[in-house]
Amino acid sequence: MLREAGFKDAAVEHLSITPGGLHATNIRLDRYGFDEIKKLDASFNWLSFLSGGNVSQIHVDGLSLSRNADDTAASAQKLFQNLLHLPPYRLAITNIQLDLSTDFGDLRFTGEATTEPSQGQHKIRANINANQYQLGLTSTWEGTLQSGGILDLAGTVVDGRMNAGPLRISRFNGWAGVAVNKDGYSLQSQLDAGSASFMSVPLQTISIVSDISAKQDSIIARAGISGMPDVLFTADMTGVGDDRNFTARLSGKNLGGLLDHIDEVTKSGKNIHKSLLDLRDFALSARFEPEKRFVGGPMPFGISLEANGESELEGNVLFYPDTLDMRGSLETEPEIARALQDYFHIPSANIKQNFIRLDGDVKHLFDFTEPPGTAAVPATP
Secondary structure (H helix, E strand, O other), X not given: OOOOOOOOOOEEEEEEEEOOEEEEEEEEOOOOOOOEEEEEEEXXXXXXXXXXXXXXXXXXXXXXXXXXXXXXXXXXXXXXXXXXXXXXXXXXXXXXXXXXXXXXXXXXXXXXXXXXXXXXXXXXXXXXXXXXXXXXXXEEEXXXXXXXXXXXXXXXXXXXXXXXXXXXXXXXXXXXXXXXXXXXXXXXXXXXXXXXXXXXXXXXXXXXXXXXXXOOEEEEEEEEEOOEEEEXXXXXXXXXXXXXXXXXXXXXXXXXXXXXXXXXXXXXXXXXXXXXXXXXXXXXXXXXXHHHOOOXXXXXEEEEEEEOOEEEEEEEEEEEOOOOEEEXXXXXXXXXXXXXXHHHOOOHHHEEOOXXXXXXXXXXXOOOXXXXXXXXXXXXX
């Protein structure tokens, strides 16, 4: 049964016969022991089972799975294949634990699920939760599974919170829908939050819409800056697998005014240089450059700043998502370079005429609690 469900290396350590079926414990689902089931009970009438293989219910308790976020597409395809073999009896799974490895740390999801045959299809109910520093949420799911592995599932998410690197969302809610058929799978979702912060900068009216499938992924994020109605932050990601395009953009009427607002919020008491106050109708963009990335390496981005209809800054940086470090260089006008040096506490060793060398922790980009001379973007020894 387990091998038919896609676990080709499944092995049972202890198996016992009961008057009402079978009882198994310590079931290894893969050859390395990362995936396992603590306990499995199969309920059936022995006479009916021996004569026709009929089972009334399977109860799985303590299902533990480990996955890498980069392998979600392959895992989704495997899920589709497993759905084709969903048995014609009630299946209850309790104490589910899914450990998902991501660039921003390991996430753990817990939950329970049931599938029950009804009029030629299966009714599915599930609860999936997370309760960690990086991610917390409560979600409920309901749907149906028809013959041929056609899945239609809808869920609601409440009491969500997120701490992913420099991003903090204190509360979000939303919905999601999952569809699986012979052509593949699709996942659509929308999450909304009233307030959040990015690098200690307060955000408002956050919306994240995603449409993920075996053929194409699309994620669109929009947010405003609290107290700055003319400023808009956008992030768009499209593609599939390793072939992905990602662009983030911050735009508004006055870059100096935005920096002055951030200074007021963080209460650092800084003066904004006139060369920054003169940057009107600005757009600061970061473009992911996947063709420059090697396997397992940092994420390369091209950085540009346009203002007053002209290019004011260009550069390239490497972003390390596991440590949130940034390495790279920017080229701009000498006056703007000096203004940025003063605002972000960039040490003099990192400035050479119109070139700025970046080397430090992105999380501290707007952290002005350190005294001058201690760099938010420190120099390499």
